[in-house]
Amino acid sequence: ELKVEQNPLFLSMQEGKNYTIYCNYSTTSDRLYWYRQDPGKSLESLFVLLSNGAVKQEGRLMASLDTKARLSTLHITAAVHDLSATYFCAVDFTGTASKLTFGTGTRLQVTL
Amino acid sequence: KAGVTQTPRYLIKTRGQQVTLSCSPISGHRSVSWYQQTPGQGLQFLFEYFSETQRNKGNFPGRFSGRQFSNSRSEMNVSTLELGDSALYLCASHRVSTGELFFGEGSRLTVL
Numbered sequence: 001e002l003k004v005e006q007n008p009l010f011l012s013m014q015e016g017k018n019y020t021i022y023c024n025y026s027t028t029s030d031r032l033y034w035y036r037q038d039p040g041k042s043l044e045s046l047f048v049l050l051s052n053g054a055v056k057q058e059g060r061l062m063a064s065l066d067t068k069a070r071l072s073t074l075h076i077t078a079a080v081h082d083l084s085a086t087y088f089c090a091v092d093f094t095g096t097a098s099k100l101t102f103g104t105g106t107r108l109q110v111t112l
Numbered sequence: 113k114a115g116v117t118q119t120p121r122y123l124i125k126t127r128g129q130q131v132t133l134s135c136s137p138i139s140g141h142r143s144v145s146w147y148q149q150t151p152g153q154g155l156q157f158l159f160e161y162f163s164e165t166q167r168n169k170g171n172f173p174g175r176f177s178g179r180q181f182s183n184s185r186s187e188m189n190v191s192t193l194e195l196g197d198s199a200l201y202l203c204a205s206h207r208v209s210t211g212e213l214f215f216g217e218g219s220r221l222t223v224l
Contacts (some may be wrong), residue, residue: 028191035215036158041217042215042217043202045212049175090155092141094168097143097208098160098162099143099157099160100147100157100213101157102154104154105154
């Protein structure tokens with residue numbers, strides 16, 4: 001079965017702190033996506049990771065992919081309140097981006 | 113540059129009715145995929161179309177169907193609506209060169 005697991009499911013963190021969200025998947029893939037979703041809104045593309053060892057950074061967010069471990073991480077540096085949202089990872093097991101399997105999401109709450 | 117456009121944004125139907133949702137992808141994108149998002153099941157893949165052909169289909173009953181037109185616009189149809197079909201339906205447009213998927217704002221369906 002193709003599965004994508006995220007942890008934690010809920011994360012409450014203080015502004016200025018660092019934390020990591022983990023995304024594990026069940027079988028071989030070298031194409032992984034991270035999305036952000038605000039309440040009542042659609043999915044905003046954050047990162048596309050297309051090979052083993054890929055690392056991408058945008059502002060306070062950095063994503064990496066280890067295809068051998070079937071693991072991706074989304075690292076948050078010095079969190080700010082504006083980062084409060086739900087973060088999803090999604091894996092493309094088809095190799096064509098035609099069908100993504102999503103994780104359950106991590107709801108991030110950044111408090112003052 | 114126009115993004116992915118979905119219509120209608122909100123709609124309310126009653127059990128047994130049918131509904132048609134529309135998606136216009138980003139200009140030049142030929143792949144369109146559909147996802148259902150519910151609080152209980154999360155984000156689930158419905159189907160994907162490329163050049164008017166269905167390439168992949170998720171595990172949904174036959175009441176869920178779709179099609180794509182020659183201009184890449186896509187529609188999905190749900191017949192004999194059930195209460196459990198209440199969800200946010202998201203359409204995604206695929207940029208082949210970068211592997212990114214861009215999501216529309218979604219159509220929020222409520223079945224009473």
